[in-house]
Amino acid sequence: MDVKxxxxxxxKAQEPKGYYFNNDMDMTMPLLESLLINKExxxxxxxxxxxxxxxxxxxxxxxxxxxxxxxxVKKYGACFCALYVSKDFNExxxxxxxxxESRPPEKILF
Amino acid sequence: MNDIKVYALSTCIHCRNAKKYLDECxxxxxxxxxxxxxxxxxxxxxxxxxxxxxxxSFPTIVIKDKVVVGYHKDQIDEALxxx
Numbered sequence: 544m545d546v547k548x549x550x551x552x553x554x555k556a557q558e559p560k561g562y563y564f565n566n567d568m569d570m571t572m573p574l575l576e577s578l579l580i581n582k583e584x585x586x587x588x589x590x591x592x593x594x595x596x597x598x599x600x601x602x603x604x605x606x607x608x609x610x611x612x613x614x615x616v617k618k619y620g621a622c623f624c625a626l627y628v629s630k631d632f633n634e635x636x637x638x639x640x641x642x643x644e645s646r647p648p649e650k651i652l653f
Numbered sequence: 654m655n656d657i658k659v660y661a662l663s664t665c666i667h668c669r670n671a672k673k674y675l676d677e678c679x680x681x682x683x684x685x686x687x688x689x690x691x692x693x694x695x696x697x698x699x700x701x702x703x704x705x706x707x708x709x710s711f712p713t714i715v716i717k718d719k720v721v722v723g724y725h726k727d728q729i730d731e732a733l734x735x736x
Contacts (some may be wrong), residue, residue: 554684570666577664586668591664593709594687594699624666641723651709653696 546575562608562616562627578607592624592643597653602651611645613624657682660713663689668712671703671724675714678733687711 544552545560550571554564564571589595590605604610612622619642621634631637657675661668663686675682687698699709705720706713714721716732 549692559724573669577666580664592662594709594711605682633721636723641725643723646708648703648707648709653699 544579546572547584549575549579557608557627561629562612563630563633565592565621565625566630566633567625570625574624590624593646594651596650598652601650605646607647615642615645656715656717658715659684660664660698660705660711660715661686662711665711667724671712671714671729674724674726674729678729680733 550564553575555630557563558623574591578588581587581589581591582593585595585597585599585602587599588601588607589602589611590607592607593605595602595605599606601636608627609622612627615622616629620637621628621639621642623642623646625642629637633638657680659668659672659674659675659682661684671681672684685698687695687702690698702709702713705715706722708722710722712722712724714729714732716729717735719728719732719735721728721732
């Protein structure tokens, strides 16, 4: 699958749920490319902005779309990566902020 | 200006943007791509990042004694000025 196919596939699946791709394509396209890199590396699309453990079960919470997306988009208008955002975010109705990490650090195995 | 360390992920867009900004500022820094480490090396680095940033999120940028978590231009500017 290439990045355009992934874009189209996810857009179709996520937009009806109220999650839109960040309209800043300089963010969105590299993030989608990174998702494909992680799929190749781990076998699943781990969040590109988080340190994956490389184990499906240990990374379940950060497989995109991650478990933290819902709350983050509600609170900040964007997920941690800012790949998925709300309509208001894209329309410039809310201030763009850096979304803090909400994944508990204990989830990182070391 | 040589004591700048960037803990980053090779796939992370915020990390990439932060590094680009540091480049634009003309400062030299040392970057560790934590996702490209393994075994003890990874563990040691994660442990170290935890001391700077308990959330172990990326980028974690250490500019002398200041720690900037995430891509915050203003905080980077401030930390660079403080040098």
